[in-house]
Amino acid sequence: MTEAQTRRGFLYRAAVGTATLGAAALTNSGCSGNKPPTPRRPNILFILADDWSFPHAGAYGDAAVKTPAFDRIAREGALFTHSFCASPSCTPSRTSILSGRPIYKAGEAGVLYGTFPKDLSLFTHALEDSGYCVGHTAKGWLPGNPTAGGMTRPPIGKPFQDRKHQEPVRVGIDERDYAANFNDFLAARPQNAPFFFWLGSTEPHRIYAKGAGIANGKKLTDAKVPAYWPDVEEIRSDILDYYMEIEWFDQQVARTLDILERSGELENTLVVMTSDNGLPFPRAKVNLYDAGVRMPLAIRWPGRVAPGRTVHDFVSHTDFAATFLEAAGLPTQLPGSTGQSLLPILTSAKSGTVEAHRDFVVTALERHTICRPDGGTYPMRALRTRDYLYIRNFEPERWPTGGPDFVSSNKTFHGDVDACPTKDFFLEPATKETHTREYELCFGKRPAEEFYHVPSDPDQVRNLVHADTAAAELSRHRDRLEAILKGDGDPRIEGKDPWKDYIYYQTTGYGASFNLSLSEEERNQAAGRGSHKPE
Numbered sequence: 001m002t003e004a005q006t007r008r009g010f011l012y013r014a015a016v017g018t019a020t021l022g023a024a025a026l027t028n029s030g031c032s033g034n035k036p037p038t039p040r041r042p043n044i045l046f047i048l049a050d051d052w053s054f055p056h057a058g059a060y061g062d063a064a065v066k067t068p069a070f071d072r073i074a075r076e077g078a079l080f081t082h083s084f085c086a087s088p089s090c091t092p093s094r095t096s097i098l099s100g101r102p103i104y105k106a107g108e109a110g111v112l113y114g115t116f117p118k119d120l121s122l123f124t125h126a127l128e129d130s131g132y133c134v135g136h137t138a139k140g141w142l143p144g145n146p147t148a149g150g151m152t153r154p155p156i157g158k159p160f161q162d163r164k165h166q167e168p169v170r171v172g173i174d175e176r177d178y179a180a181n182f183n184d185f186l187a188a189r190p191q192n193a194p195f196f197f198w199l200g201s202t203e204p205h206r207i208y209a210k211g212a213g214i215a216n217g218k219k220l221t222d223a224k225v226p227a228y229w230p231d232v233e234e235i236r237s238d239i240l241d242y243y244m245e246i247e248w249f250d251q252q253v254a255r256t257l258d259i260l261e262r263s264g265e266l267e268n269t270l271v272v273m274t275s276d277n278g279l280p281f282p283r284a285k286v287n288l289y290d291a292g293v294r295m296p297l298a299i300r301w302p303g304r305v306a307p308g309r310t311v312h313d314f315v316s317h318t319d320f321a322a323t324f325l326e327a328a329g330l331p332t333q334l335p336g337s338t339g340q341s342l343l344p345i346l347t348s349a350k351s352g353t354v355e356a357h358r359d360f361v362v363t364a365l366e367r368h369t370i371c372r373p374d375g376g377t378y379p380m381r382a383l384r385t386r387d388y389l390y391i392r393n394f395e396p397e398r399w400p401t402g403g404p405d406f407v408s409s410n411k412t413f414h415g416d417v418d419a420c421p422t423k424d425f426f427l428e429p430a431t432k433e434t435h436t437r438e439y440e441l442c443f444g445k446r447p448a449e450e451f452y453h454v455p456s457d458p459d460q461v462r463n464l465v466h467a468d469t470a471a472a473e474l475s476r477h478r479d480r481l482e483a484i485l486k487g488d489g490d491p492r493i494e495g496k497d498p499w500k501d502y503i504y505y506q507t508t509g510y511g512a513s514f515n516l517s518l519s520e521e522e523r524n525q526a527a528g529r530g531s532h533k534p535e
């Protein structure tokens with residue numbers, strides 16, 4: 001925090017005086033003398049996993065993965081069953097969280113390895129301007145180049161990255177000690193300034209320690225295998241390794257909550273725990289099926305959020321920006337944002353369906369890796385309602401995964417599927433013959449439209465586009481999605497494609513050979529390198 005920022009914060013707090021700003025607790029301002037208690041604005045702790053899907057948490061009834069910290073937040077606050085990220089890829093999802101916009105309204109910030117348009121409004125900046133101390137640890141807005149597009153201000157305040165775990169960590173686990181870094185942030189902030197802190201775990205993103213689940217006592221029978229993967233030992237073991245990383249992440253959250261509690265701030269902190277996109281497996285991450293976009297979400301805010309509630313409303317990660325701004329007593333609509341504050345849901349006493357109009361979400365994808373000729377993306381938009389999932393694939397002649405003939409920026413074929421034991425199994429020559437249906441679902445091309453009845457087909461594998469019985473609902477969903485996209489000004493629905501020309505700002509490994517902001521010599525050098533660590 002700079003001196004100027006600190007001073008801005010002080011001036012703001014002085015200006016708001018005793019105005020009621022919605023904070024739960026009343027505390028002394030910290031000044032000496034006989035000043036009356038001043039309403040305090042809440043702190044916000046935003047905990048974001050990397051590649052963690054619904055319903056892989058104890059609070060959702062998944063007995064195979066232990067998540068006591070998430071379960072505590074849910075038990076002492078609200079648990080959401082229909083929370084969706086805006087896009088199933090790291091950077092675009094994080095952009096939508098920060099800006100409150102769908103990715104197709106966020107320009108070059110709407111793709112992996114993109115950059116921020118200069119004038120994109122972020123809630124973190126609005127909080128900072130109003131006196132909040134803003135910081136983050138581990139993965140912030142990444143991967144990408146935050147400044148190439150002209151935005152000079154850090155997207156999520158000051159980084160706190162110095163603390164590392166004292167003991168060696170398992171392969172694939174981040175060496176950074178998130179909780180200890182949060183403790184440093186708390187110690188460094190100006191006294192009595194409200195804070196916003198982003199804990200950006202890099203778990204359960206790959207890579208995983210292969211066999212860690214089995215080695216730590218998990219059983220192959222614990223793994224739940226959806227209908228689109230072969231039910232084989234290799235894949236079950238890979239699922240258990242994913243569970244191990246979720247558990248590690250949850251343990252770091254528990255430590256972080258302890259630190260917050262010891263600091264005396266827990267009761268005045270709005271705590272949000274969720275994920276940026278779905279699990280890193282075929283037909284999950286980088287897909288608009290539930291496995292790619294339906295997210296765990298629990299929110300705790302004592303005094304404002306009644307404990308023990310489960311909410312079935314459809315909420316989008318584009319709603320967080322307005323939520324945090326309203327909690328801080330600020331105007332809720334960032335320019336260009338579409339999200340709506342969750343506070344009416346959070347402060348309601350109701351469970352189940354709270355706001356009946358929240359009965360859908362829209363999700364979208366353009367670019368994950370560079371895995372097609374000429375920077376071609378795999379453009380998709382989807383409308384998810386209570387009973388149906390409608391997906392529009394705008395370029396069905398392209399391979400959704402990048403296909404078997406193009407060496408992607410990750411230096412693999414099918415580059416939009418992260419390298420992993422499950423992918424290895426799929427790409428063994430025999431699998432295409434022995435598990436043809438699963439192979440086609442995960443690695444084949446797709447029709448221009450997909451339509452699934454979720455209650456009878458939760459894994460979303462039976463496309464009803466040609467089913468007479470679904471025709472009326474299909475038509476309704478198709479029209480509704482098109483109207484929303486047109487209303488939002490999505491270039492894709494107008495037949496435009498700015499995304500193929502957005503620079504891919506990767507600077508490490510083989511993938512940098514696709515970075516057109518580098519010189520030809522630098523790109524040629526990168527072409528001789530191996531794969532970078534996936535982000």
Ligand SMILES: [Ca+2]
Nearest residue numbers: 050051090276
């Ligand atoms: Ca991610």
